[in-house]
Amino acid sequence: MTKYCFFDTETDGPKPNCTLLQLALKVVDEERDYRNVCFNSLVDNGGKEIPEGATGCHGIYQEDIDRMGMDPKLVLQVFIAYAETADYLIAHNPLFDIGIIRTAAEKVGQRYIDAVNSIFERKEIICTMALSKDIVK
Numbered sequence: 001m002t003k004y005c006f007f008d009t010e011t012d013g014p015k016p017n018c019t020l021l022q023l024a025l026k027v028v029d030e031e032r033d034y035r036n037v038c039f040n041s042l043v044d045n046g047g048k049e050i051p052e053g054a055t056g057c058h059g060i061y062q063e064d065i066d067r068m069g070m071d072p073k074l075v076l077q078v079f080i081a082y083a084e085t086a087d088y089l090i091a092h093n094p095l096f097d098i099g100i101i102r103t104a105a106e107k108v109g110q111r112y113i114d115a116v117n118s119i120f121e122r123k124e125i126i127c128t129m130a131l132s133k134d135i136v137k
Contacts, residue, residue: 001031005086009100010058012050016099044069080115090126
C-alpha cells in the first residue's frame with residue numbers, strides 16, 4: 001500500500017536559503033487504515049533574530065524558538081526517517097520547502113546533505129500549489 005508524507009516549513013524570510021524555524025510533517029499510511037504519524041517542531045536558529053515581517057506571516061517569535069526550538073540535527077533526523085518510509089512527498093510549494101530543508105542540512109553537515117538530497121531525488125514529489133492553480137484563481 002501507499003504512504004504519503006505531507007510536509008511544510010516556516011522560515012525567517014521568503015527565499016529558499018532562509019533559516020528553518022519550524023518543520024511539520026504527517027505520514028499517512030493506506031495499509032494501516034490511514035493511521036498516521038504527526039511531527040511538528042520549532043527549530044533552534046542560533047539566536048538569529050526573526051524579522052518582524054516573517055513573524056507577522058507565521059506567528060513564530062524568537063522567544064518561542066529560544067524556549068522550545070529543537071536542535072536542527074534532530075529535526076532533520078526525524079524528517080529523514082519519516083520521508084524515507086513514504087512513497088510520495090507532498091507539499092504546497094515543494095520547491096521552496098525543499099530549498100529550506102537543503103539549506104538546513106548544509107548548516108549541519110554532509111551526512112544530512114546526502115540524506116535529504118537522496119530522498120528528494122528518489123521520491124515522487126507532489127505540489128498541491130500546482131494542483132490547485134486551476135481551482136483557486
